[in-house]
Amino acid sequence: MSRALRIFQGQFGRVALLDMDGALIHHAHPHCHVLIKASGADTFFAVRNRLHPLRDDTAVLVNTWEPHSYAHQQGAPGTVILALYIEPRWLADMQRDFTACASPGFFPQPCCQLTPGIRRLANRMAEELLFDDAAAERHEQSLMDLMIAIIDHFSEWRSLRGSRSLASLPASDFRVRSAVRFMRQTLVEGEEFNIDRVAMAAGLSRAHLFRLFQRTVQITPALYFNVLRMESAIDAMANGSESVSEIASRLGFPAPSHFTRFFRNNQGVTPTEYRRVVNLIASHPTGSLQ
Numbered sequence: 070m071s072r073a074l075r076i077f078q079g080q081f082g083r084v085a086l087l088d089m090d091g092a093l094i095h096h097a098h099p100h101c102h103v104l105i106k107a108s109g110a111d112t113f114f115a116v117r118n119r120l121h122p123l124r125d126d127t128a129v130l131v132n133t134w135e136p137h138s139y140a141h142q143q144g145a146p147g148t149v150i151l152a153l154y155i156e157p158r159w160l161a162d163m164q165r166d167f168t169a170c171a172s173p174g175f176f177p178q179p180c181c182q183l184t185p186g187i188r189r190l191a192n193r194m195a196e197e198l199l200f201d202d203a204a205a206e207r208h209e210q211s212l213m214d215l216m217i218a219i220i221d222h223f224s225e226w227r228s229l230r231g232s233r234s235l236a237s238l239p240a241s242d243f244r245v246r247s248a249v250r251f252m253r254q255t256l257v258e259g260e261e262f263n264i265d266r267v268a269m270a271a272g273l274s275r276a277h278l279f280r281l282f283q284r285t286v287q288i289t290p291a292l293y294f295n296v297l298r299m300e301s302a303i304d305a306m307a308n309g310s311e312s313v314s315e316i317a318s319r320l321g322f323p324a325p326s327h328f329t330r331f332f333r334n335n336q337g338v339t340p341t342e343y344r345r346v347v348n349l350i351a352s353h354p355t356g357s358l359q
Contacts, residue, residue, distance in 0.1 A: 071337040074149070075198040077208055078307050079350035082156040084212055086198045087337055090147035093139035094334045097288055097296050100154040101170050102131035103219060105183070107195045109148040113140040114179075121180035123148065128183055128191075130176035130223060133157060134288055134296070137179075139337070151195050155216060163213060167220060169229035173287060181223045190215040208350060244271045245285045248278060252294045256301060259321045262294045299335050302328070306344045313340050 074086040082100050086107060095115075104114060105128045113120040114129045116137045121129050131137050141148075157171040169175060183191070194211045201207065220226055251270035255262070267290055268278040282290045298320055305316045317328035332340045 071147075071333075073338045073342055073346045076343065076347040077198065077350050078303075078347055079209070080156065081159045081209060081212060081350075083152075083154040083303075084194070084198065084208070085152045085154070086195060087150050087152055088147055089139065089141060089150055089337055090145075091337065092141045092143075093337055095136055095138045095292070096299070096335045097134050097136050097292055098131070098154055099133055099296060099300065100156060101133060101160065101175065101216075102135075102137070103153040103155070103216075104129040104131070105151045105153075105191045107149040107151045107191070110146040112145070112148045112150075114138070115140045116179035119179075123150070126183050126188070128181050128187075128219070128223075130179055130181060130219070132173055132176050133171045134286060134293075135173070136288055136292065149195075151191055151198075153212070153216070155212075160216065160220075164217075167226055169226055170220070170224070172225075172229050175224050175226065175229065177225050178223070184218075184222060187215070187218045187222065190218055242281060242285050244273055244278075245282055247271045248273075248282065248290060249293070252290070252297060256294070256297050256320065259319050261321045262291055264290060295331075295335070299332070302332055302340065303336070303343070306340050307347045307349060316340070 071087065071089045071091045074088055076083060076085045088109075089112075104123060106112070106123045106125060111122060111124045113122055114137055115121070116129065116131055116135065120140055121127075123129050160167040160170045190211070194215050197208055197211055248267050248271040251267055252262070255266075264275055264278070268275045271278055273281065278290060282288075282293070286293060302316060302320060305311055311319070313328065314325045317325040320328065322328040322331065329339050332338075332343070336343065
């Protein structure tokens, strides 16, 4: 069974060291997502309808809102994965030229060959997570060093400078924004996803909403709602004192077991285990890198 070794969460997003021996369903994140093998067997992630290898010398890079899945084969040995879920606004605050990090083409290739320098930075990050619990400020600095190196080598930040602001995401079409607002309100009210009601709120047919949402946001409305649900669940498990049953009910799951299965299928671990290992880190002033 997959398990979380360490998870650190803060304004930067999340950094997790995960011992994975089970697949993850098709899912997405509102983050720049970087996956690097820390130890164990070579494995694969599916991005853009293709399998991409995760080995000692590669990384898998996933853009914000880009669907992907973990293609672990049943019975195969496990892999310890350093998983970075980086908030675009943290990157933009760190360096103004990284504002385009929420653009769909920020990482043009989903798999890249690691340089020796990036491999050393990833190893340092993994070692700090495992053996240095008290070094919150050092964790964030190590994360910053690693992300700057990855972005500098593998992103399109230079060509995307000034091309798109974070404020324009996730959609510029007012009908899609109406659908997103309705889904957010649905989540607040603890209701389950209903595509017919979402389409009605947007003033569109189901088919038109699906096509427009897919073209504008690049994922389906149902997957978008699942992302909202998952991020709300993660925040609740990390920040609050609600029980699993209370969170499940508030997020519209008919039973706690449904919520636990949803959480594990998306995150790789149960919500209880996530709460057990997560550490919240208050961001420290890092100065401008502009």
